[in-house]
Amino acid sequence: MSVAVPAGIEQALRSLRSAARSLRRMSAEEKRTILVTLADAIVHASAPIIEANAADLSALPPEASPAFRDRLRLDERRVEAAVEGMRQAANLPDPVGEVVESRVLANGLRITRVRAPLGVILLIFESRPNVILEAFSLAFKSGNAIALRGGSESKQTSHAIYGVMRETLSRCGVNEAPFYGIDTYDRALVEAVLARNDLIDIVVPRGGARLIEFVERTARMPIIKNDRGLCHTYVDDEADLAMAVAIVANAKIQRPGVCNALETVLVHRAIAETFLPALHAATAPAKLAWHCDPASARILAGRAGVQAAAPEDWDTEYLDLVMNCRVVSDLEEALAHIERHGSKHSEAIVTGSEARARRFQDEVDAAAVYWNASTRFTDGFELGLGGELGISTQKLHVRGPVGLRELTTPRWIIDGEGQIR
Amino acid sequence: MSVAVPAGIEQALRSLRSAARSLRRMSAEEKRTILVTLADAIVHASAPIIEANAADLSALPPEASPAFRDRLRLDERRVEAAVEGMRQAANLPDPVGEVVESRVLANGLRITRVRAPLGVILLIFESRPNVILEAFSLAFKSGNAIALRGGSESKQTSHAIYGVMRETLSRCGVNEAPFYGIDTYDRALVEAVLARNDLIDIVVPRGGARLIEFVERTARMPIIKNDRGLCHTYVDDEADLAMAVAIVANAKIQRPGVCNALETVLVHRAIAETFLPALHAATAPAKLAWHCDPASARILAGRAGVQAAAPEDWDTEYLDLVMNCRVVSDLEEALAHIERHGSKHSEAIVTGSEARARRFQDEVDAAAVYWNASTRFTDGFELGLGGELGISTQKLHVRGPVGLRELTTPRWIIDGEGQIR
Numbered sequence: 001m002s003v004a005v006p007a008g009i010e011q012a013l014r015s016l017r018s019a020a021r022s023l024r025r026m027s028a029e030e031k032r033t034i035l036v037t038l039a040d041a042i043v044h045a046s047a048p049i050i051e052a053n054a055a056d057l058s059a060l061p062p063e064a065s066p067a068f069r070d071r072l073r074l075d076e077r078r079v080e081a082a083v084e085g086m087r088q089a090a091n092l093p094d095p096v097g098e099v100v101e102s103r104v105l106a107n108g109l110r111i112t113r114v115r116a117p118l119g120v121i122l123l124i125f126e127s128r129p130n131v132i133l134e135a136f137s138l139a140f141k142s143g144n145a146i147a148l149r150g151g152s153e154s155k156q157t158s159h160a161i162y163g164v165m166r167e168t169l170s171r172c173g174v175n176e177a178p179f180y181g182i183d184t185y186d187r188a189l190v191e192a193v194l195a196r197n198d199l200i201d202i203v204v205p206r207g208g209a210r211l212i213e214f215v216e217r218t219a220r221m222p223i224i225k226n227d228r229g230l231c232h233t234y235v236d237d238e239a240d241l242a243m244a245v246a247i248v249a250n251a252k253i254q255r256p257g258v259c260n261a262l263e264t265v266l267v268h269r270a271i272a273e274t275f276l277p278a279l280h281a282a283t284a285p286a287k288l289a290w291h292c293d294p295a296s297a298r299i300l301a302g303r304a305g306v307q308a309a310a311p312e313d314w315d316t317e318y319l320d321l322v323m324n325c326r327v328v329s330d331l332e333e334a335l336a337h338i339e340r341h342g343s344k345h346s347e348a349i350v351t352g353s354e355a356r357a358r359r360f361q362d363e364v365d366a367a368a369v370y371w372n373a374s375t376r377f378t379d380g381f382e383l384g385l386g387g388e389l390g391i392s393t394q395k396l397h398v399r400g401p402v403g404l405r406e407l408t409t410p411r412w413i414i415d416g417e418g419q420i421r
Numbered sequence: 422m423s424v425a426v427p428a429g430i431e432q433a434l435r436s437l438r439s440a441a442r443s444l445r446r447m448s449a450e451e452k453r454t455i456l457v458t459l460a461d462a463i464v465h466a467s468a469p470i471i472e473a474n475a476a477d478l479s480a481l482p483p484e485a486s487p488a489f490r491d492r493l494r495l496d497e498r499r500v501e502a503a504v505e506g507m508r509q510a511a512n513l514p515d516p517v518g519e520v521v522e523s524r525v526l527a528n529g530l531r532i533t534r535v536r537a538p539l540g541v542i543l544l545i546f547e548s549r550p551n552v553i554l555e556a557f558s559l560a561f562k563s564g565n566a567i568a569l570r571g572g573s574e575s576k577q578t579s580h581a582i583y584g585v586m587r588e589t590l591s592r593c594g595v596n597e598a599p600f601y602g603i604d605t606y607d608r609a610l611v612e613a614v615l616a617r618n619d620l621i622d623i624v625v626p627r628g629g630a631r632l633i634e635f636v637e638r639t640a641r642m643p644i645i646k647n648d649r650g651l652c653h654t655y656v657d658d659e660a661d662l663a664m665a666v667a668i669v670a671n672a673k674i675q676r677p678g679v680c681n682a683l684e685t686v687l688v689h690r691a692i693a694e695t696f697l698p699a700l701h702a703a704t705a706p707a708k709l710a711w712h713c714d715p716a717s718a719r720i721l722a723g724r725a726g727v728q729a730a731a732p733e734d735w736d737t738e739y740l741d742l743v744m745n746c747r748v749v750s751d752l753e754e755a756l757a758h759i760e761r762h763g764s765k766h767s768e769a770i771v772t773g774s775e776a777r778a779r780r781f782q783d784e785v786d787a788a789a790v791y792w793n794a795s796t797r798f799t800d801g802f803e804l805g806l807g808g809e810l811g812i813s814t815q816k817l818h819v820r821g822p823v824g825l826r827e828l829t830t831p832r833w834i835i836d837g838e839g840q841i842r
Contacts, residue, residue, distance in 0.1 A: 105803075105804070116786075119816055201816055222815055222818075370835045370837065373836070373841075378833070382842070383532065383833075395622055396830065397817045400833050409816050409818065411787070412821050414791045416793045418794070419794040419795065419798070
């Protein structure tokens, strides 16, 4: 049996339910105005937020990897991007009340399916503190209350952001804040909260494999799972090789610490001799570590960073400047590799053949399947959703970015004139 | 740690994944034909199926309740209803491949969201064996493979139905059957299977509170939860009382053993003196047991079946000819009662006031909220979905009946010309 949730935290979580009820009575325009006001307040407070972030960064142990530091870091540009996402979310159509379907049955019953919020969401996230703004904006706009629990490594940044949120909401006349930042950083508390499906309707874990596994094992409420992004790009023998180099280099290097970054490149053997040296040259400035299968290791022999791949590498999400590389004999072998090692997140094919692209898109069971583009686009902001609460790798409810509409479900409203069975 | 899944069952479950893959390559017309053929085969085999059911019924212990016996019973009429549901499902549009959204982003990426099956579903059900046909039809039509695990009380009926299904699929040239009837009836096996999110994508428990609680505690994969139906009907002082009597009587009596049947009637005090005796008279032939609050007990004093309600009664799903009855002072009190005791399934208001009806429908957080109709309509077949795999009382993915479309999720198909970030 797990321990109890401390009374103060239980009370705070309980109050989220009534905050969610008040939120449902707010008009779309009121919600829009509040979010825009909050976006302005964050811009205004960006200096102290970045300062708090610098303190979090300097408190990291020296062995923290560059990719980990990068995920934690907030700079002017990232605050601006978060604020732009908030404004995008503010101005998107309100999904609450959207009529999904409406018809009259033969017996005269008028049925309407109308979108309603999910209720109280618990977001557990690691390191990236801009997640707070993105998640709150989407939850607020879609009529949901949200409890946020970040990692202790971002606690000063989180504290600064929560302060601005609380102050702005209160200034806007929102008496019950529809968010609660949990600042107790022990795992026993999370375990206790995850047992309480009376307090929390949905839990969204955003973090590493250990976090996901823990939530999956512990949670008594539905999960929107943001599992690993073990993304592949398959370069076909009918690919435009210059395009393929640009796509693979972008997917691996532009921001390696995120889930839609590439981990493994699969290369058709007919073009491997040309393609791999070109890719190696193009990515040289990034000093990639290459974990190669025997065929690609032979082609790249003697080049910087090349080493033999270990069996577990094909299942490893590096989130770092490390890339697996394998030569395959055809599309079939690429599909089999992805079925075995993929994480149902984002997968890409580079090819000039529409037939092969369609087959790849039909058969690869992932949330997003690309033809001739970088997997880095699997992102709520890029796809016009106003950011995302997470990127789902499960098949229930939503696949890929969790945007506004995905934070609601349609319920049935049925009007009769006395119909009985 | 749970025990391992026996090798034979693991192999059978594993083969469901490749069966699901073959199913995705089948055309909508092929699937339609196979389902219609199966419906015919079930009609043809209805005598031996009903015979097997009679054997299951006579093996029940004498203390089994009439409502439990009713749920287990298959007769000509119920087989016909199941077959009609199969034909409805066969002829509905195929949700697989349905384009939910399609647009071109500013950067030229063409994005399309296309519905795809969930994968391999595990259905755990209790007693009602017609669930097999309904669930298989919906899963098959929506491109999902399904493992079925019924209660041991229906094992002979299940065995007979599985036999017809296997024989028909094989006759139709389906080499890998996209279903597997688990006929090992110990809980340890279910526990072992529920740990295997590599074998099962989604689990749907259909049964009593103990089953749901067990699955919620044990499952490592997403759940579509079919929890209790603790359904209320609120009779307002502006109700047409004859209509209200008909609606409440129907919701309680017509089939008390199902989840959309009524458990509690809430009556506005201004009409309680007139309404309650009329409802008692109309339901007299059913010999209802009335569990009453003090106000309704006073009004009905001396009438048959009337007794005082115990505190736990308001949270009890009887699935039997027992009804809770409470007098409330207004809509507000009815809403508060439902918020506290409801199970987010189906709730109804009977009133002549549209304003009150809309307020009730807006504020009651249930999958289906009725105005002037019986809660008994929350049913996939009644609502034109071709039956249902279950009725979800959770808020993730689907609320209410789980039909064809709800057995799929949209994924993102993205075409580019070399776009990178």
